[in-house]
Amino acid sequence: MLALIALLRYAAATTTPGPTASVLPQKGTCRRWGHPEAGEWNKDSDCCAIDMQAACDTNYRYVKSDEVCGFSGRCREYRYSCVRCEPGEACDSNYDVAYEDGEDLRGSHCEGSHWTACYFILPLYIFFLGYTLWQVKRLSKDGKMAEARDLWETSSNATFAIVFVCLVMHFLALMWMNLDLILNLLYLCVLLLAVLPKIMAYYVERLVPPAPGGESNVRVKLGLFPAFLGLVYLIGAVILFIILLIVYFVTMSVTHVDVGVWLVLWFLLTQSWGVALAWLIDMRTAHRQSRAAEPVAPKPVAEQSRPTVRQLNKRFASWVETSSESAHAVLFSSLGLWLSPHFQVGLEMLIGLVMIIAIIGLLFVAFFKLALCAALLMVGFALLATAHLLSMGRRFAARMLLFAAILANGAVGIREGVVLLGRGRSGYIVADLIIDRLMSLAWATIVCLFPRWHSFRVTLAYVLGYFYHKCLIWGLFYAKRQSVHLQNIFYSWCFLSGGAVACIVLVELKYRGTLRHAHEMARADASSYDEIWKTFVADETKLRALSGLVDAYKAAMAGAEKRSKRQAAASVGALFEDAYVLQPLVVAKAEAIGGDAGAVVYGSTKTVARAFQKAWRSYGGDYRRLCDVVRVSIAFETIDELTACLERIVADDELELVPQGLEKCRFDPEYDPYAGQFVGYRDLQLGARFRSEATRKQGLDQHVVEIQLHLRVFEAIKRGHVTVGLPVNTTNLADWRMGSGHRTYVSCRNLRCS
Known part of the structure; x- marks a missing residue:
């Protein structure tokens, strides 16, 4: 979260014009009303305040920037500077600190409330999960495993409704609530609405065994795997970055190396580390894959009541490949993504990321335009509804909803890019925005409208193209302007692209290893049949x-x-x-x-x-x-x-x-x-x-x-x-x-x- 906020602030700083070199701000001349001492003008070392509480000393001109640096109630605080006025120049210090008072937050339009409906919804959500878990434990102790499984699956609909209402109220709270409190509540919402259900689902899976003839639910395990992979990748990337810094300082003390060389070197290091990590994990887990390739053990047939017609129809519509043996191979099948639990887990992760970006975009409106924030918010709710429709088995409706949302988001993004270009914004930023939307539209067209056309392969190509075009555009942008902010953005995209490469290469290695084991098993049995068949044809x-x-x-x-x-x-x-x-x-x-x-x-x-x-x-x-x-x-x-x-x-x-x-x-x-x-x-x-x-x-x-x-x-x-x-x-x-x-x-x- 902190890295994401820093990344957005860096991007905002790179696109916001500051004071020119000829007119430099003077330190120690910024004043802020009512903080920390109420009722008087205080020195503001950060030069960050809302407009009605910011001023400069006498003979200094007040210059406000577009950089959001904090929040006061419902208003955003902006970075400002104080520049010495030239003789004869009109000098507006915003307030005359010797004779005028600033405005207090209380009673003004910036005063916000601390109340939100989430205070009541979140306890209800926790009580509902706890009560459902207690009922599942009671049924499992009584030996009613089928009823316990059905109860937990049915509770997902009610959980979705509570999460949806909480998200809606969270966005509505922007109309009256303190913005800094909304940002802090975001951490709590992510923990309770995303992490807690995963932990409880993992516990229920251990408490209630899978249905006869079925396999263990792999969704929880798939949710834990990216966290493990990301942690290992982060540790390795930090070590590589430290080594790169050492080499950089040693080299710069001897000779000058063009900045483009360091950009390419960091990009190659992250990609190489991603490929190496995938290979190491594949080698480390090869023994588990070998055990998976052995003949399955016979399963005793228990006397079970037959499911009703309605239950069968519901299970068939929402079926996904939960077999641990087929978890990788299903991605490469005809319907690929739409039959894999990987896709639903990915949607759940993407929902949280999109919602967080949308909220931050609304708070830091200087960088994110309102149209883009609205489109991003629409995509977030569309992803949420898509995941719910998939859980209900309505795959066609889910595909059409996802396509419509991405189409609308693409149209808004392309229009905003054209507007920014007309206003003279950097062509690199406009190119990044337009290419991003065009790639999303191409992906959604193939995956949603033609789902049987190698949907997973198309997704892999889209992910690689997305990260690589980011690295290319921001690398060129940094090579041209060479600011610290652009450098950090480029390094971040290289880091993220390396993690994506690690995941893609690992999945590909696992899939090919699976096919290799399957072929070896098939040939072992085929030799016995061939020997018998030879006696017939002879x-x-x-x-x-x-x-x-x-x-x-x-x-x-x-x-x-x-x-x-x-x-x-x-x-x-x-x-x-x-x-x-x-x-x-x-x-x-x-x-x-x-x-x-x-x-x-x-x-x-x-x-x-x-x-x-x-x-x-x-x-x-x-x-x-x-x-x-x-x-x-x-x-x-x-x-x-x-x-x-x-x-x-x-x-x-x-x-x-x-x-x-x-x-x-x-x-x-x-x-x-x-x-x-x-x-x-x-x-x-x-x-x-x-x-x-x-x-x-x-x-x-x-x-x-x-x-x-x-x-x-x-x-x-x-x-x-x-x-x-x-x-x-x-x-x-x-x-x-x-x-x-x-x-x-x-x-x-x-x-x-x-």
């Missing part, structure tokens, strides 16, 4: 059987009804409600189709967590493309048995096959199992609608189900029961879902966020 009899199977599949698809492979359910909750009823009927039908040839039939409804993952990761949130919520598997000993089962399915009047491509027949010798992410596994998948009398009566005949046909030798390896070279024991497949082979694939899939 045997002429088995090869002919495979060809017959492929021909039967092609014939089945040719005769399938040409209908879209999409679900007809009105919502994802209705889809699962139908699936729970339909699953036992489909399993019974599969047992009848399997015949008495020793086929093993098993199947269960797809878990809610995995279905949500697949819908958002692969289908962009289109749940109607989830055609494997109801699935059943039939495993056979030979290819001929599998082909015969396929023919029975085609001939069955109650099963209506859905047309699909040849890639679903992975027994095709020409099929490439590594074209996708199937790690060498072979099976045959069919989509069908089950149209029996029972399903028609219950309205389930439009639900698309998946029928998987397996060979038991591949299925045994997949479930981890055997390794290559050992006998295949497949007498009991009831517990095959817990095998290590499939767990390896699941972990690999999560690491890739696929």
